[in-house]
Amino acid sequence: MHCQTCGDATSAAFDECQRCGTRNGQPPVLPGVPTYAVRGLGLAASVAVGATAVLFTLSALFPLVGVRLARSAAEQLDRDVLLGAVLAEVLFTLPFVVALLVAATLVVIWTWRVRRNLDAFGGVAPAQSSAWAIAGWLVPFANFVVPARVVAEVARLSLWRRRTPWLVVLWWSAWLVFSIGERVVAQMEQGRYERLTEWPRNDEEFGTYVDFYAGALAPRLVPAVACLVAGVSFVVLVRRISAAQQDRIARAAPAWPAHPGWPAAHPGWPTQSGWPAPGAPVSAVPVSAVPASAVPVSGAAGPAPGSGGDGTGGPAATSAQLPPGAGGTIGA
Incomplete structure (x- = not known):
């Protein structure tokens, strides 16, 4: 086990790092305490x-x-x-x-x-x-x-x-x-x-x-x-x-910067960035936590018949549904 502040190896015989004084397992910066760029x-x-x-x-x-x-x-x-x-x-x-x-x-x-x-x-x-x-x-x-x-x-x-x-x-x-x-x-x-x-x-x-x-x-x-x-x-x-x-x-900064459009952190996600840790199974990500705007839209395949673009059976949130015209869906 290594100190999160200085990187030196820690020992179970001591409660803190012998080089920098950080307690074992403690982050480099205490959560909730403001810091200033210098x-x-x-x-x-x-x-x-x-x-x-x-x-x-x-x-x-x-x-x-x-x-x-x-x-x-x-x-x-x-x-x-x-x-x-x-x-x-x-x-x-x-x-x-x-x-x-x-x-x-x-x-x-x-x-x-x-x-x-x-x-x-x-x-x-x-x-x-x-x-x-x-x-x-x-x-x-x-x-x-x-x-x-x-x-x-x-x-x-x-x-x-x-x-x-x-x-x-x-x-x-x-x-x-x-x-x-x-x-x-x-x-x-x-x-x-x-x-x-x-x-x-x-x-x-x-x-x-x-x-x-x-x-x-x-x-x-x-x-x-x-x-x-x-x-x-x-x-x-x-x-x-x-x-x-x-x-x-x-x-102490997260490895991946947060983005306003990304999903919020979930208890099952171990990282601070809101994304699963590398190597984590896909099932660890709850589908309900992912907004529709974060799901990529592919031109090769569309939603299942009888369902909306969001998978709930209603109209898709990305486009409005138009009534069929006499000349087809293009309205020609």
Whole structure:
């Protein structure tokens, strides 16, 4: 006997599968508990997270452009070039902000869905409430701990791991370094920028802007690298968890899709699709359960004399009976 969830051989000495925790004979998904598709959403979240990491890296490297613009402004003693540097940095940062908002929305929805799917999986007992899958990202101070706990639990129960995967630890550690480091660097740069001369007039005052951009690159590299590490590790996590959950949900789906015109399930039919199991005798299918529309009509043979097309002795349901005319049945 094999487990219906992971396919491993089960033993009578244990009541549940030793790999995935599903009880012996239990289906992969509990009947009547809703599940949510996560493969497509996970792909969209992965793309958004990857785009966010790339755009933040580009914005972190802007001091390379700022130094060149500041030097050009110092050579020409032109304050408009410095103003152009400020506007250029805004243009670098704006796409990152938009991508971050999109990625945050998709990640929160994905986290909630994969957590809710755990309620439909037999053999798992999640400790984190599904409400924390959303609130954990939004509540101050709790968002430093709760999202990691939720994703760690989802990863363990979805990937059949007894311990938290190392990717979760890597992702959350890098995310904390990025979140805290980016704010610290931004405050440091704000303090340095406020000490600059607002309207430079000579080479020395223009040179302070060159020094400002030259000294801004190194501190920005720390959160930039952390953002890339967090983005790559989270994308891998999302793809693995989404694939594992979607595959488990697919195992619980019937082999043959139901159709509105097909007969309803009968106690004598062992399959969920409403059709007899392969190899079952034809007598197991009650004729009364099959609608007339499901019976194929052949042009080679018609109904028995004196009977209707439905076999009840009345007129067939597929065509109306016309009175015989003088010229035959065609009415010629």
